[in-house]
Amino acid sequence: MSRPLVARIDTAALAHNLGLARRLAGSARVLAVVKANGYGHGLLRVARALRAADGFAVLTLDEAEALRAAGFTHPIVLLEGFFHPDELPAIAHWRLQPVVHREDQAEILARTRLDHRIDVFVKVDTGMHRLGLSPRRLKEVVELLQAAESVGSITLMTHFASADEFEVGVAEQMREFRQAAEGLALPVSLANSAALMRYPETLGDWVRPGIMLYGASPFADEPGGHLGLLPAMTLESRLIAQRPLRRGEAVGYGGAFVAPKDMRIGIVACGYADGYPRHAGTGTPVLVEGQHTRTLGRVSMDMLCVDLTPIPNAHVGSVVTLWGEGLPVEEVAASAGTIAYELLTAIAPRVRIEEH
Numbered sequence: 001m002s003r004p005l006v007a008r009i010d011t012a013a014l015a016h017n018l019g020l021a022r023r024l025a026g027s028a029r030v031l032a033v034v035k036a037n038g039y040g041h042g043l044l045r046v047a048r049a050l051r052a053a054d055g056f057a058v059l060t061l062d063e064a065e066a067l068r069a070a071g072f073t074h075p076i077v078l079l080e081g082f083f084h085p086d087e088l089p090a091i092a093h094w095r096l097q098p099v100v101h102r103e104d105q106a107e108i109l110a111r112t113r114l115d116h117r118i119d120v121f122v123k124v125d126t127g128m129h130r131l132g133l134s135p136r137r138l139k140e141v142v143e144l145l146q147a148a149e150s151v152g153s154i155t156l157m158t159h160f161a162s163a164d165e166f167e168v169g170v171a172e173q174m175r176e177f178r179q180a181a182e183g184l185a186l187p188v189s190l191a192n193s194a195a196l197m198r199y200p201e202t203l204g205d206w207v208r209p210g211i212m213l214y215g216a217s218p219f220a221d222e223p224g225g226h227l228g229l230l231p232a233m234t235l236e237s238r239l240i241a242q243r244p245l246r247r248g249e250a251v252g253y254g255g256a257f258v259a260p261k262d263m264r265i266g267i268v269a270c271g272y273a274d275g276y277p278r279h280a281g282t283g284t285p286v287l288v289e290g291q292h293t294r295t296l297g298r299v300s301m302d303m304l305c306v307d308l309t310p311i312p313n314a315h316v317g318s319v320v321t322l323w324g325e326g327l328p329v330e331e332v333a334a335s336a337g338t339i340a341y342e343l344l345t346a347i348a349p350r351v352r353i354e355e356h
């Protein structure tokens with residue numbers, strides 16, 4: 001038998017989560033965000049499961065070309081636009097929609113001749129201060145693009161910095177956006193998962209859910225299950241050894257965990273080279289035979305250690321759930337001082353993926 005570590009992808013859960021996004025979106029169209037290899041779930045697998053979406057959003061030309069090569073005819077948005085003008089012929093050829101987030105990109109589009117017009121998203125910075133045009137410059141840049149022979153439709157977009165934090169929310173950025181977009185009769189795209197779930201005033205014409213499609217919550221204070229989401233990835237392995245650990249004995253690198261009493265421990269085939277977070281210290285939740293227990297000591301490259309004291313029936317070969325069904329990835333992430341996004345997208349290429 002091969003190494004027992006596997007990421008099981010539940011394509012029905014992906015479709016279910018898209019259904020929830022669509023209900024929340026009302027009449028807005030849904031741009032399914034499938035960047036970062038479908039948040040670690042596999043780009044084409046995810047796109048097939050989410051083919052009922054109205055469009056896909058990716059980061060790179062390679063990802064977009066992979067979708068086109070697999071036969072997807074949906075609108076495809078390039079979230080960081082083009083990185084170099086030499087990408088524009090391919091963007092036109094594949095009918096991709098780049099985000100224009102810098103003024104010089106609009107100038108390049110205005111002077112480049114292409115075989116077809118390309119539809120663009122124009123990103124305005126309403127307060128995140130990462131990418132986007134200054135609101136004061138928006139109208140002029142839109143006029144330049146409207147006059148450009150290479151440009152077709154224009155959709156205005158912005159991105160929220162704190163839609164997942166109740167105290168901050170979206171009000172300030174919404175105000176900035178409305179002011180910047182006033183008088184421009186153009187479709188808009190504003191909402192990520194958090195805004196889609198909490199702020200109906202952000203729906204606009206296209207919503208851009210990412211994390212919720214994969215079943216994880218964008219909110220620190222509310223797990224995906226409460227929101228009606230189903231986890232799309234279950235990271236599962238097995239015990240490959242078990243042993244007693246006497247009081248005073250230590251386990252793993254640095255002897256970081258010392259047994260306070262006689263215990264039984266198990267060794268799991270999953271480590272940080274698989275994408276399990278090394279920062280997850282003793283006490284990170286884990287399921288063995290479906291029962292809750294905790295990790296012990298430092299995570300190694302290829303394995304980690306769990307407490308079998310509360311699970312007397314555990315044995316070599318027992319199923320271990322690192323996250324997913326029965327154990328929200330958000331809980332593991334919180335324990336490791338990070339977020340579900342990072343854990344899901346960090347799944348290593350060596351992890352076998354199975355679809356069901």
Ligand SMILES: *Cc1c(COP(=O)(O)O)cnc(C)c1O
Nearest residue numbers: 033079159192193208209210211
């Ligand atoms: C990644 C991304 C999203 C999706 O965000 P989630 O929090 O995963 O829903 C939406 N819009 C843009 C511009 C993004 O980069």
